[in-house]
Amino acid sequence: MARGFNYAPINDPxxxxxxxxxxxxxxxxxxxxxxxxxxxxxxxxxxxxxxxxMASMAHDFSSDVRAALARNPRLLHSVMEHLSRDKSVDVLVALTENPSVTSEILDALVGHRKRDVQQAAASAMDALRTRQASEDAHTPELRDRVFEQAAARRAEALAAASTEGALEGAIAAVAADPPEVEPEVRVRTAPVRGFKPPIEA
Incomplete structure (x- = not known):
């Protein structure tokens, strides 16, 4: 075993x-x-x-640290802009690999004087445009599906409202013109003089 191997940075717990x-x-x-x-x-x-x-580590003296930060998908836009002016090619290339990098930053890096940065930024820009085109292609289909669902819900609501309206109209008509009810005729009965009910045996 090489001397000092256990103290190598990569083996740090x-x-x-x-x-x-x-x-x-x-x-x-x-x-x-x-x-x-x-x-x-x-x-x-x-x-x-x-x-x-993140803002503090953007000033780390190690380019490896700044490159790792540049790849962080949750990197703040202000920190991205700061790192886009970094002197390290590795940091700039790492920034182009960030899935959250903006087209404005990529446009700026495409014009960088270092060829490696130019190529990485151009490749990332092409990938970004392809992704945006794919999203735009699926947008009409999604919009049509949402429209159809909304139209179906609206038709159901109108049908329900129509049914409720007809029922309310019938109730209102009955309330305004209630049906005539014939008064109950009561017949008064009185015993007939001289009439004797039969006697049961």
Whole structure:
């Protein structure tokens, strides 16, 4: 075994801790101050990295840390703009790989003086346009489906309202012109003089 192997940055147990899910915020902040750039890079790549910490890590002296931050899909737009002016090619290329990068930033990077940055930005721009075209192609179908569902609900509501209206109209008509009811005729009966009811045997 090579001497000092156990102390190599990649074998630092803090790297695994920095990547562990559900890490408390105070622990994230503590690990962001690690002397090991790999630990800081792991923190920078976390999607639950606090926004304030993102802004701070954008100034990290290690380009690996800034590159990891540049790939973070939850990166703030203001931090993206800052990193788009980074002097490191690795950071700029990493920024083009961010799924949340905007077309404005990619447009700026396409005109970068470094060829690697130009190519990465152009490729990302093509991918972004293809994705947007695909979304636009599915939009009419989705819009038609939503319209059909809304039309069906409206027809059901109109049918229900029509039925309720007819019922209410009938009730109102009965209330306005109630049917005539013949008065009950009561017949008064009186005993007939000289009449004797038969006597049962």
């Amino acid at each position: 803090l790297v695994d801790e920095a990547a562990s899910p559900g890490l408390a915020k105070d622990r994230i902040l503590a690990l962001a101050d690690s002397r090991n750039a790999l630990v800081r890079s792991t923190i920078a790549a976390r999607e639950d990295c606090p926004f304030g910490l």
